Amino acid sequence: MSFGNWLNTQREHPKVWSGLFFAALVGLLAWNVFERPHEAEFVLDAYPGFWAIFGFFVCSGLVIFVKKILQTMIVGPEDSYDE
Amino acid sequence: MTSSVFLHPTAAFIGLALAMPFLRGDKWWKWLLLLPPIIALYSVFTVSMGDYGAVTYLGHKLLLGRVDRLSLVFANVFAVQALIGMIYALHVDDKAQHAAGAMYVAGSFGCVFAGDYLTLFIFWEMMSVASTFLIWLNRNPTSTAAGFRYFLFHILGGLFLLGGLLMRYKAIASFDFVYVPFEQMMYYDWLILIGFCVNAAVIPLHAWLPDAYPEATPTGAVFMCAFTTKTAVYVLARAFAGNEILAVAGVxxxxxxxxxxxxxxxxxxxLSYHIVSQVGYMVAGIGIGTVMTVNGAVAHAYAHILYKGLLFMGMGTVLYATGTAHLDKLGGLVKRxxxxxVLYMVGAVSISGLPFFNGFVSKTMTIxxxxxxxxxxxxxxMEIAxxxxxLSVGIKLPYFAFWAKPTNEVMPLKPIPANMYVAMGISAALCLAQGLYPNMLYTLLPNPEEAFHYHPYSGWHLLQAxxxxxxxxxxxYVxxxxxxxxxxxxxxxxxxxxxVGNGVLALVCRPLAWLDGIWTEVYRTIGLRSFLGLADGASWFDRKGIDTVVDGTAYTVGGVGRIAAKTQTGRIQDYLSWGVALVLVVFAAVWYLS
Structure with missing residues (x-):
């Protein structure tokens, strides 16, 4: 099977891949209980899970702000610059 | 091995650009495209530090080759990327594109090695003109319009730089391109800084970049994403490190x-908006101005040129094969x-700062x-960014280009030339190599001793990333x-x-139109009658005396007029080419005569 076909067939196993992904996230959180920064740069990052929460909420906040609020205000037709 | 002679890479690239129109024959000439980058690589790896190419021009001392650690690290990555870019463009038959690309790269090398503002300005403008052609040569109405907007903006930036450097000369009688501490900055330094900031795409002077880069030729964009903004990063690092305003502007x-x-x-x-974003890290690092952040900024510039080139090559390849780079029209292409x-993803994880890729080293160093x-x-x-x-380059873009939607079996795909894969492969290998062996990058930095103290591969850094x-x-996912x-x-x-432009236009135009209306009326009632009378007299004189004499002259004038008309194509692209050629001739003449 060619590489492209193999990649393509992986689309049929979304549960396997998402399962692996979630397991990795849980593993990172568990690791963070033991591994902490030598000195906290932003105070709160001394606590386990800080960067997980930061990543998730910044990402979600960005998506919602950008697609639900900002883009609705500034989007125009594709050719709106070619006047 | 070091050499006391400096082969200026600019000369090699200008040579290639000038030779382009005269190369005939069946594609053998394409191998010549690789020659200037190889000369540049040889040059940057063998040259020893020092000043080369001091010349006197119009009574001023110009320095064409200031080789120190800061200029050399930028020249190093420019040479590497020029080679990659030329390999990526090997399949292109359009010689004009290669000539424009070579001139553009020549300009960047000229800027990086310039020891004075006059030399810098000349090469700075050379870059502007050549890169405008890389947009126009995509040859469609959208790219033509975008090229005009791009060029206008760079003219503006160039004028700020020119105004600043001339006023500076008037004030301190020197064109020396050197560091200026923040506290000692004068008004002319600020003008120069604004000129630099246009090319560095500092908000709100950035809009030319995401407007024009997506309209450039697929191969031209690979050059453009590397050179303009990074040359600007270099000049900022050279002259304005430690300027706190830049620190905030960068973030x-x-x-x-x-x-x-x-x-x-x-x-x-x-990807273009991500140039703005990534250059932001560099501008911030320079603005903060500590040894570590300036190292970080320069390291990030080096890494960025490699992975951003790779990303533009990846999407350029998709554009080349499918005919579109719009995500809503792509999707489901992973099988084909x-x-x-895979190669795109190497660039994507590098820019995202995933451990073991070069972006991880340089980004964490800056932060x-x-x-x-x-x-x-x-x-x-910077962590938010x-x-x-x-989110956008690492996940969204590849997801919607290659994965989302069912497998796309119907979209016609042009076969992808092997040279495109080779170029992307080299970039990907370098991104990974620099991630695995950060010392490769550290040894090139302005302060390598300091850089060696920074160890990105601690347990905590890995976990945090x-x-x-x-x-x-x-x-x-959610x-x-x-x-x-x-x-x-x-x-x-x-x-x-x-x-704002339209507002100013309206403010100026309305009163002018009103004045014009009055003048037309006055002219029609008074001027026209007297002219008609004069014309009657003149026509009598003409019939009686002049006709025979004038005919010969008229034929000559007509002939000259026809030749002149041929050069008057009405296309600003042509005029710009003629203008640049003329300027070169004038420069050469002044050079020869003085």
Whole structure:
């Protein structure tokens, strides 16, 4: 099977891949209980899970702000610059 | 091995550009494209530090080759990227594109090695003109319009630089291009800084970049993403390190770029907004100005040129094969372009700062430097931008280009030339190699001793990076429907420029039109009658005396007129080419005569 076909067939196993992904996230959180920064740069990052929460909420906040609020205000037709 | 002779890379690239029109024959000439980058590589790896090419021009001492650690690291990555870019463009038959690309690269080398502002300005403008052609040579109405806007903006930036350097000369009688401490900056230094900031795409002077880069030729964009902004980063690092305003402006760029990239539909425009964002890290590092952040900024410039080139090559390949870079029209292509996807992903994880790739080393160095120097808020801003970077370039773009939607079996794909894969492969290998062996990068930096103290591969750094990126992925997983791109153009600051421009135009035009109306009326009633009378007299004189004499002259004038008419194509592209040629001739004449 060619590489492209193999990649393509992986689309049929979304549960396997998402399962692996979630397991990795849980593993990172568990690791963070033991591994902490030598000195906290932003105070709160001394606590386990800080960067997980930061990543998730910044990402979600960005998506919602950008697609639900900002883009609705500034989007125009594709050719709106070619006047 | 070091050499006491300096082969200036600019000369090699200008030579290639000038030779281009005269090369005939069946494609053998394409191998010549690789010659100047190889000369440049040889030159940057063998030259010893010092000043080369001091010349006197119009009574001023110019320095064409200032070779020190700062200029050499930029020249090093420029040479590497020029080779990669030329390999990527090997299949292109259009000689004009190669000539424009070579002139453009020549300009960047000229800027990097320039020891004085006059030399810098000449090469700075050379870059502007040549890069404008890289946009126009995409040869469609959209790219023509975008090229005009791009050129106008760079003229403006160039004028700020010119105004600044002339006023500076008047004040201190020197063109020396040297460091200026923040406290000693005068008004002319600020003008020069604004000129630099236009090319560095500092908000709100950035809009030319995401407007024009997506319209350049697929191969031209690979050059453009590397040279203009990074030359600007170099000049900022040279003259204005430690300027706190730049520190804040850089973080604003970093965040602003990812906000626009997150909602954009055109893949090449997403990447363009990420140039704004990534250059933001560099500008911030330079602005903070500690040894570590300047090292970080330069390291990031080096890494960025490699991975951004790779990303533009990846999307350029998709554009070349499918004919579009709009995400809403792509999707489901992984089966048919698996290696393009893999190579693109190497660039994507590098820019996102995934451990073991070069972006991880340079980005964490800049952020850690900011945090260590107690610029906590700036460091947090850069972490926010890191999340947005992975979201838009690392996940959204490849997901909607290669995965989303069912397998696409119907879209006609042009076969992808092997040279494109070779170029992407080299870039990917370098991104990985520099990630695995950061010393490769460290030895080139302005302060290598300091850089060797920074160890990115501690347990905590790895964990922090993986958590940040992993949970960004979770955010995408939850909200991917919301993020689905749609066709449309998001207004940026340039809409504001146009609004202001149109306002000024209206303010000036209305009174002028009113005046013009009155004048027309006066002319019609008084002027026209007297002219008619005069004309009657003249025509009598003409019939009786002049006719026979004038005929000969008229034929001559007609002939000259026809030749002149041929050069008057009405296309500003042609005029610009003629203008540049004429300027070169004038320069040469002045050079010869003085």
């Amino acid at each position: 604003v760029m970093a965040v602003y770029g990812v906000i626009y990239a997150s909602m954009e539909n055109n893949a090449r425009r997403i 372009m698996p290696w393009v996807m 850690a430097g900011a945090a260590e120097s107690h610029h906590t808020w700036l460091a947090i801003g 890191a999340v947005g970077t992975f 993986w958590m940040l990126l992993g949970f960004t992925g979770l955010g995408f 909200l991917k429907k919301t993020l689905t791109p749609h066709a449309g153009r998001n207004a940026d600051f340039d809409k504001l420029y146009r609004l």
